[in-house]
Amino acid sequence: MNARRLRAVHERLLGHHGPQHWWPGDTPFEIMVGAVLTQNTAWRNVERAIANLIAARAMSARRIVGLPHARLARLLRPAGYFNVKARRLRHFCEWLIARGGVVALGAVDTPALRHDLLGVHGVGPETADDILLYALRRPVFVIDAYTRRLFSRLGLIKGDESYEDLRAGFEAALGADVPLYNEYHALIVRHAKDVCRPRPRCAACCLRRACPGRRKPGRA
DNA sequence: TACCAGGAGAAAA
DNA sequence: TTTTCTCATGGT
Numbered sequence: 001m002n003a004r005r006l007r008a009v010h011e012r013l014l015g016h017h018g019p020q021h022w023w024p025g026d027t028p029f030e031i032m033v034g035a036v037l038t039q040n041t042a043w044r045n046v047e048r049a050i051a052n053l054i055a056a057r058a059m060s061a062r063r064i065v066g067l068p069h070a071r072l073a074r075l076l077r078p079a080g081y082f083n084v085k086a087r088r089l090r091h092f093c094e095w096l097i098a099r100g101g102v103v104a105l106g107a108v109d110t111p112a113l114r115h116d117l118l119g120v121h122g123v124g125p126e127t128a129d130d131i132l133l134y135a136l137r138r139p140v141f142v143i144d145a146y147t148r149r150l151f152s153r154l155g156l157i158k159g160d161e162s163y164e165d166l167r168a169g170f171e172a173a174l175g176a177d178v179p180l181y182n183e184y185h186a187l188i189v190r191h192a193k194d195v196c197r198p199r200p201r202c203a204a205c206c207l208r209r210a211c212p213g214r215r216k217p218g219r220a
Numbered sequence: 221t222a223c224c225a226g227g228a229g230a231a232a233a
Numbered sequence: 234t235t236t237t238c239t240c241a242t243g244g245t
Binding site: 038080185 | 223226
Binding site for chain 1: 239240241242243244
């Protein structure tokens with residue numbers, strides 16, 4: 001991983017899209033819930049499910065654990081996979097309660113906390129790292145499908161590296177920097193949605209000649 | 221109509 | 234161990 005090129009990509013993304021101010025969520029717990037619900041799901045639909053939880057006065061670990069499965073699944077329905085996500089969110093909330101809540105997690109070092117999170121049913125590497133970075137402000141770089149797509153098109157990665165290899169590579173190249181990781185991942189998602197689309201699979205996309213971020217002002 | 225969206229776990233090979 | 238399948242709603 002080339003640190004200079006990684007930083008150059010970040011600068012260009014930031015210059016084009018501006019600060020993204022992630023993660024959308026009012027509290028660390030709400031961010032955690034969003035991280036579970038957004039698995040393979042458009043954020044617009046996650047927002048509806050979160051709004052349902054808030055409207056039902058269920059945006060707390062204890063409230064969620066106390067809901068019957070059918071009731072919780074119904075609230076999560078707009079986010080898709082509602083039966084799966086109801087179970088996953090319940091498992092996560094049970095874990096959080098057992099660990100003493102969000103504040104108590106502050107006493108645990110990042111590697112131990114990450115390992116613990118990965119043991120929760122329904123929490124994989126990306127969800128764990130979303131939680132660590134955005135809810136708990138730990139220096140963990142989030143790798144997702146957008147990251148693979150963007151950086152493989154740029155030729156900076158092959159694209160088939162393991163999650164852990166990519167995460168370690170980004171972290172080693174960029175150094176432990178929570179604000180940078182936060183903004184960088186948010187910019188990757190923003191760019192992937194707006195510019196670096198799945199189709200056309202254009203090699204000229206993504207910060208190459210065709211990227212709007214490289215065009216001079218005034219050009220279409 | 222087909223594809224895609226801020227994955228993860230289970231089952232099959 | 235690696236690959237494939239399943240979960241599901243909503244927007245484009």
